[in-house]
Amino acid sequence: MTVSKTAAVGPARPSRSARKESADAATESTALQMGELSELLGYSLKRAQLKIFEDFLRCVAPLQLTPAQFSVLLLLDKNPGRNQTEIATTLGILRPNFVAMLDGLESRDLCTRIRSANDRRSHILALTDKGRSVLARAKKLVAAKHEARLNELLGPANRAALLEMLATIAREF
Amino acid sequence: MTVSKTAAVGPARPSRSARKESADAATESTALQMGELSELLGYSLKRAQLKIFEDFLRCVAPLQLTPAQFSVLLLLDKNPGRNQTEIATTLGILRPNFVAMLDGLESRDLCTRIRSANDRRSHILALTDKGRSVLARAKKLVAAKHEARLNELLGPANRAALLEMLATIAREF
Numbered sequence: 001m002t003v004s005k006t007a008a009v010g011p012a013r014p015s016r017s018a019r020k021e022s023a024d025a026a027t028e029s030t031a032l033q034m035g036e037l038s039e040l041l042g043y044s045l046k047r048a049q050l051k052i053f054e055d056f057l058r059c060v061a062p063l064q065l066t067p068a069q070f071s072v073l074l075l076l077d078k079n080p081g082r083n084q085t086e087i088a089t090t091l092g093i094l095r096p097n098f099v100a101m102l103d104g105l106e107s108r109d110l111c112t113r114i115r116s117a118n119d120r121r122s123h124i125l126a127l128t129d130k131g132r133s134v135l136a137r138a139k140k141l142v143a144a145k146h147e148a149r150l151n152e153l154l155g156p157a158n159r160a161a162l163l164e165m166l167a168t169i170a171r172e173f
Numbered sequence: 174m175t176v177s178k179t180a181a182v183g184p185a186r187p188s189r190s191a192r193k194e195s196a197d198a199a200t201e202s203t204a205l206q207m208g209e210l211s212e213l214l215g216y217s218l219k220r221a222q223l224k225i226f227e228d229f230l231r232c233v234a235p236l237q238l239t240p241a242q243f244s245v246l247l248l249l250d251k252n253p254g255r256n257q258t259e260i261a262t263t264l265g266i267l268r269p270n271f272v273a274m275l276d277g278l279e280s281r282d283l284c285t286r287i288r289s290a291n292d293r294r295s296h297i298l299a300l301t302d303k304g305r306s307v308l309a310r311a312k313k314l315v316a317a318k319h320e321a322r323l324n325e326l327l328g329p330a331n332r333a334a335l336l337e338m339l340a341t342i343a344r345e346f
């Protein structure tokens with residue numbers, strides 16, 4: 001194994017111009033050369049997604065809902081009578097993670113699991129009254145704060161184009 | 174707590190037309206109404222990102238690299254002499270996760286940690302020769318398989334527009 005000399009000694013800071021070039025880096029003080037990373041769609045998607053999830057958490061903080069919990073409540077509201085497996089599969093959540101998430105939602109009285117009359121091994125999921133009320137409040141916060149700011153940043157046309165491309169990737173890639 | 178009747182009885186399957194409407198659902202057999210979810214940028218980003226990461230793992234399977242490991246190798250290659258904290262901060266990886274990732278990369282002789290001469294608490298990171306060689310092969314696989322297919326799906330102009338919007342979100346949101 002060989003390590004280049006620069007690694008052992010190491011430039012303390014890149015030059016001003018080098019720092020300026022890597023506009024993508026996290027902060028000025030640690031600005032690194034991003035190289036091919038800034039051209040990688042997967043990396044850019046992940047960074048944007050993390051930013052959006054952070055903002056979501058801030059906007060919905062009074063209700064203590066994560067994006068994944070919000071998506072479960074939304075889906076239960078739209079699809080009464082569906083079972084645990086159907087909801088988890090549709091959202092692409094792995095079974096153990098989904099069970100843990102339902103435990104959390106149920107302990108807060110936001111949803112409930114009912115043993116299916118047709119198949120005793122299957123659990124039907126349903127929102128509680130409290131779940132419906134929390135969902136309604138969360139929807140308002142998301143629309144008024146989170147989505148409104150995204151709309152402002154991108155503009156409605158770009159936002160629609162972005163959604164369309166993301167849906168294409170999710171569906172066809 | 175009240176649960177609506179439909180939840181207890183539950184429709185076995187939505188009608189054919191209802192199933193057709195929810196084109197976003199994971200599979201035909203479990204197609205649910207996605208409702209507001211399909212309009213939520215965060216949700217769409219997450220689904221697209223998961224698809225892209227799955228494809229990345231498939232394309233780079235011979236080298237056993239995750240997207241995060243690939244991004245670390247890329248960054249180390251472009252930024253010799255930087256320390257652990259700078260790399261982790263730039264990639265937005267939490268310290269405990271980053272330490273575990275470095276343990277894995279180091280055990281495979283892909284990178285190495287060198288105690289800094291200036292600050293004994295700080296570790297300078299460097300690619301090994303094997304790390305450079307694996308990175309070079311990974312870059313070829315990513316370009317020839319993963320990115321080429323994405324380019325084909327979206328078209329170069331859309332792909333560039335998508336990257337631009339994601340960068341805007343990561344930078345300004």
